[in-house]
Amino acid sequence: MASKRHLRRKACAGKIRHETMEQAQAMARNGTQPYRCPFCGGYHCGHPCGFKQQFQKPNGRRY
């Protein structure tokens, strides 16, 4: 089970923090999307919480 601290490490800590959604959008790459961070109130690029549940791996394995 994922703890809140674990989620913060995945979703916030170590990521670049943007002040606005526009900045985050500009930095988003293929496979990532800008999202508002519930931990620091800023914006990050990546996979927001729950995103990977909709994401299918190219090798066909599903999580």
Ligand SMILES: [Zn+2]
């Ligand atoms: Zn954050």
